[in-house]
C-alpha cells in the first residue's frame with residue numbers, strides 16, 4: 001500500500017467513515033475562534049455556523065471596518081474587547097478566550113495573518129488556497145511548527161457528506177480500478193473590480209479559486225499524488241476582467257497507478273462536477289462541492305442509482321470547525337494539514353509552468 005493510500009485511509013478513519021468517532025481528545029469546553037476578515041465568507045458563511053458547532057464558538061472578530069465589527073460583535077454577544085483591527089491584531093496573544101484564528105482574507109494576505117496568528121500563540125484555520133506561493137506556504141508551516149500550533153486548510157469538502165461518501169465508495173472499490181477522474185469547477189466572475197482578478201491579492205485567476213476544488217477532488221477521489229501535469233490556458237486578454245489573471249485553465253494529472261485526472265477551472269461559465277470512471281462503474285457528483293444541494297449517482301455507464309449518504313444532513317462547516325478544535329485538544333494533525341495545502345501549492349505552480357511553457361511538467365514526489 002502506498003503512503004498516499006495509507007494517508008487517505010487514515011483520513012477516512014479519522015473522519016469517521018464507517019467507524020465510530022474517537023471519544024478521546026474532544027474538548028471539554030468550546031474552543032474560541034477569531035474570524036479575520038468579515039467579508040462574504042467569514043461573515044456571511046462561517047460566523048452563522050458556530051450555532052451548529054459542538055466544540056467551537058465565536059470568540060473575536062478582526063476587521064478593518066470598526067462599525068461593521070461592532071455590529072457583528074453586538075449581534076453575537078461579544079464584548080468590545082473581542083474586536084481587533086488589522087493594526088492591533090497581534091495583541092490577540094493576550095486574549096485567552098481565543099484558541100484558533102480563522103483567516104478569511106484575500107489569498108495574498110493568508111501567509112501574513114497565519115504567521116502573525118501563530119506567533120501570537122494561536123492555532124490557525126486558513127482559507128484556500130493556502131497562500132500565493134510555495135515559499136509562503138513553507139513559511140506558514142514553519143511558523144506554526146515553531147509555535148507548536150496546528151495549521152489546517154479550509155478544504156471543507158473533506159467534511160461534506162456527499163464528497164466523503166464518494167471517497168468511501170472510491171476507496172471500497174465500488175467503481176473498480178480507477179482509470180479517470182473528471183473534475184470541473186467554475187463560475188461567471190462578473191465584477192471587474194473584484195480582488196480575485198488582481199494578481200497581488202489573488203495570486204492568479206480561476207485556478208487559485210475554483211481550481212482548488214478540481215485539484216483537491218483529483219487527490220481525494222484517486223487517493224494518490226500526481227507525478228506529472230500538462231496544462232493549457234485559454235483567456236481572452238481583450239476582456240478587461242482578465243488583464244492580470246487567467247480565465248480558463250485545464251490540466252491533466254498523471255498518477256502512479258496509471259489513473260488520469262482531467263481538471264478544469266474557469267471564470268466565464270458555471271460548472272460544478274466530479275466524475276470518477278473505473279473499470280467496474282462510475283461515481284458522479286453534480287453539483288459536487290456546493291455548500292448544500294449536492295447530489296451523487298453511481299452506475300455502470302450512467303446515472304443509474306442516486307446515492308444519498310446516511311449523514312446527508314451533516315453540516316460541513318461545523319464539521320470543519322469542530323475538527324480543528326478536536327485536533328487542538330488531542331494533539332492530532334488535522335486531516336487537511338498545512339502540508340496538504342503546500343502540496344497543492346507546488347502542483348498549482350507546476351500547472352502554471354506547464355501552461356506557460358507548453359510542455360508536461362514532472363512533479364517531485366512529496367513536493
Ligand code: NAD
Nearest residue numbers: 037038039040041042104105106107127128129154156195
Ligand atoms: P471577500 O472580498 O468577500 O472578503 C474579504 C475580506 O477581507 C473583506 O472583509 C475585506 O474587507 C477584507 N480585506 C482585508 N484587507 C483587504 C485588502 N487589502 N483587499 C481586499 N479585502 C481586504 O472575499 P471572500 O469571498 O470572503 O474570500 C475570502 C477568502 O475565503 C479567500 O481566500 C477565498 O478563497 C476563501 N473562500 C472560501 C470559500 C470556501 O467555500 N471554502 C468560499 C468563498 C471564499
